[in-house]
Structure formats: C-alpha cells, structure tokens
Amino acid sequence: MEQAAIRPLKRRAKWNRTEFWMLLPSVIVLAAITIFPFFFMIYASFMDYRLDMDHPRFAGLENWQNTLTDETFWQSWGRTVVYAGGGLILQLLLGTGIALLLYHIPKFRNLFSTLVMLPVFVAPIVTGLLWRFLLDPTYGFYHWIVRQLGFDVQILGDPNFAMLAVIFMDVWEWTPLVTLIVLAGLQTVPEEPLEAADVDGANAWQKIFLVMLPMIRRMIVVALLIRSMDILRYVDTIVITTEGGPADATKTIGYYLMQVAFRFQDIGSAAAVGLTMLVVSTLMGRFFIKVLKAEEA
Amino acid sequence: MQLKKYSINTALYALMLLCLIWALSPILIMLMSSLKTQVNMFEMPPKLFFAPTFESYREMFFGRGDFPRFLKNSLMVSILTTIVCLFLGVMGGFGLARGGFKREKDISFWIISTRMAPIPAVILPLYLIFSKLQLIGTTTGLILAYTTFNLPFALWMMTTFFKDVPADLEEAAMIDGCGKFRAFWRIVVPTASPGIVATAVLCLMFAWNDYLFASIFTNRQTQTIPIAVSLLVSQSGIKWGQAMATGTVIITPMLICGLLVRKYMVRGLSMGAVK
Structure with a gap:
C-alpha cells in the first residue's frame, strides 16, 4: 500500500497526464449514467411524480413521510433481513464446510471444485425457473422427495415455506462462490503453523478451528460482504417464482420497490425506497473497501 | 491407522x-x-x-415464440456492452492503477459502490431519464443500462490486474524509446491479457444473464432471452418443455465460457479479493 503510493510519485512528471486522459472517458461515462440518475432520484423523492405525468409537482417531504410510516415498507425491509441473513448464514456455513472438504480431499480437488462451481454461472432467472419446476406440487422432483419423506406441503404456495424456498435458491446458486473464496484462502495458509500444531498434538478439528479458520478470517469477511451486496442486488428468483407472495411472504425491499414504481406507478415514493437501499449498499461497499485495504497492508 | x-x-x-x-x-x-x-x-x-x-428445441426455434429474435437481441446487446465496457475499462483501469491520483481512494470507492448498487434502485431513475430521452425499448438504452454495472466492474477488475503488472516493465520499454501509450499498448496489455479475457467473459455473463433491466427497458422488438423464460411462465400454465430448453440455451454458453477462464473466475466474482 505504502509502496504503491510512493512509486507513481516518482514518475508523476512523465506519466500522470497520459493516465489522466485514459481514465477520464470512463469517469465521464460512469458519472453520466450513475451520478446524474442518483441526483434525479433524490429530486424525484421530493416530487409528486407518477409515470403518466409530464410535469411532476413539488411535494415536500410527503413521499418520505408516506414511505417511512408505511408498514409494508418496514415489513419488506424486515423480510429482506430474514432473506439475506438466512441466506448468508447458510451459505457461509455450507460454503466453509465444503471448502474444508475440498481442502482435505486427497485427489481430484480441481475437478471437484470445478463441478461444484457450476451453479454460479446459471442466470438467476433460470435458477428461479428451475426451482419452480423442481418444487412444483404435481410434477416437481424435489416436491416428490419431500412427499416421500412424509410431508405434503405446496412449498411455494405456503407462506412459511416460500421464504425458505427462495432462500435455498440463493444458497444453491451462490454457496459455491463462498466455497471457492474460502478455499483460495485455505490454500494460502502456510505449512509452519500447521506443523507446529501437529507437534503439539492437535487433531484435525483443532487445526481447522484454532489455526486455519482464524488465519483466513479476512477471506471469510470478504465472501460475506460480496454476497451481502449481491443478495440485495437481485430479485430475479422472487419475480419468477413467487412474485412476492404468497400473502407477501417473499416481498423483499427490492421487489417492493419494483411494485411501488411500476405497478402503483408512484415514482416519488419508489425513489425514497430506492435511496434507503442505496444507503445500505453504500455502507456495505465502504466496509468492503476497508477490509480489502486492511488485507493489502 | x-x-x-x-x-x-x-x-x-x-x-x-x-x-x-x-x-x-x-x-x-x-x-x-x-x-x-x-x-x-x-x-x-x-x-x-x-x-x-429434440421436440422442445424444435418448437422453441421454429415455433411461434419468435425465439431466434430473442437470441439475436441477447447476443447483440451482451457483445456490444462488453466491447464498450472493456475498451473504457482497460484504458481507465490502467490510468487508475498507475496514475497515483490524489483522490484514487475516493474514485475506487465510487466505482465499487456503483457496481454494488441494488438493481431496482438503479432501474428507477434510469427509467425516468430513458423515457424522457425516448430510449425505452431501444438496444442503446439496454446497453447503457448494462454499462451501469459492467463499466465499474471492468474498471475495478482491470485496475487490480494492472497493479499486478510490475511498473518496471513499461519503464524499461520507455527507456528503450517507446512512447507512453505505446508502452501500455505493446507491453502492458499483452501481459495482462488473461485478466482482460476473464473480465470480458464476466461482463458478457452479467449482461447475458440479466433479467430485471431487460424486463423494464425492452419492448417486443428488443426483448432478450431471459425475457423469453418469463413469457413461457404465464397465468394459463407453463410450457415446461420449452422453458427447460430455453434455460439450457441460456446457461450452456456461460458454462463453457466460465470454464475456459476458470482460473480467473473466482477472482472476478470476488471483485479481485481472491488473487
């Protein structure tokens, strides 16, 4: 980190101008498509703004007041916490477990990790479609298995199980990413502390929990942050499987925003909701950068 | 034992x-x-x-669903987005990696928070602006929408890849009389080419796999294949055969591309956190 800061200084006279001009187009394009819309959204959140209106009317704090006093808004955030929290915990536990498994497996580690990785490439919309097929009450394979085990529930049609189902879709698709990040971390654990633990008579579990996992703590935090930002980003699986239902059981904040904006066409309130989402994701992004920088140092 | x-x-x-x-x-x-x-x-x-x-595939390609047009739109939008973002990202990433700008930290933070912004929160203001500019339903609109997440991604990734290339390399080239830009183009870009390819593949994948932007910004003429999936799921029932065939067509190219750059995949998906 220190080095990186000093080295370019030396060459500043020679290099800086070229680099400035190389970066500039990206900054201009990115600003045009992100900063401008961002300010536009702030503006919209103070306007009485509907999709069919040409000239929105100033509404003061009305949208904010309506949004922040709307029970559905808070419930949607609450469900988001359940969805993200449940998904992240499962992904972290399973992902770390599978990474440890891959680390200890004597042969074919590369082949296995490649195969395990495949769900990551599946488009989220296809993941949703696929799980809808597997959970279908008349011809779904997973539903059939559940029924063989003695439970007869319509998984996606039951408010209690629908949330669990969409969580599992996310877990299925993204656990492999956690696995691969953690595995990459495990592979950097040096030999010496492990040998020292051997000499001290530690068993395999002690080595895992007392030596390896503490050493790759940062990697685990990185995996957690990447996943938490992405879990907020996507609503595709919910759109194609439950549409926020049944009885709003899977209506997360992202889905709620889409509904307020494009079904109820209340742009002003939707903008307020969107800004609350941006605040949360920005805070997480800041934390992510901090962790990364700490790692480089 | x-x-x-x-x-x-x-x-x-x-x-x-x-x-x-x-x-x-x-x-x-x-x-x-x-x-x-x-x-x-x-x-x-x-x-x-x-x-x-192959009945499901036959029906998909030659039936009334107009699948070939979806496929063509998807290919066009994802490839064009990738070209635009990669071009800007490679140049900008190098600039950011080597520039030693005073505000480098702030710029990186801005870039990553743009990439991480929740899609619904990005769609809303873009929708309003695009409808004023009459970009809704156009390929240009969708490409611009995909640029909102692929450009920051390409910039961020290329910055981390260029930081891995030792600066001595281009300095040596410059001592040998190479111009600044030429040193970048002839020495640094080839050295970082595996990273460039991996970044390109991921940009392609993010655009190809997107559903939500496409569902808002396209019309009948410009719809992409993920939209075809949602159209097969309707009130009257789901055409599962075609839906499964469409799903297979969506994921197969991405599985192949992903496996080709497997080594760099985790690095890309973890935003460079895993080297």
Missing part, C-alpha cells in the same frame, strides 16, 4: 458426492427434461435413461 485413514477418506468422498448431487442435480434435470417428451418429463422419479427427443 491405515484402516482409519481409509475410512476417513471414504467419508470425505461420500460427502463430496452428496455436495455434487446437490449442486448438479438441478442442472442435470433441466438438461434431461429439455430432451424428454412432455409425458416423460413429469414421471416421478425422473428416468435417467430415455430416448432423447
């Missing part, structure tokens, strides 16, 4: 097998179902061995 080790290994492989079944069975079931007749598809438990039929 030998026996104990043997039984531990057996347990490890058994667990691994379970993980593989969990991870791969949905994909395999989709692939198999896309090759089954409507009747076979719904048999429980699903048959592993059956006479494959």
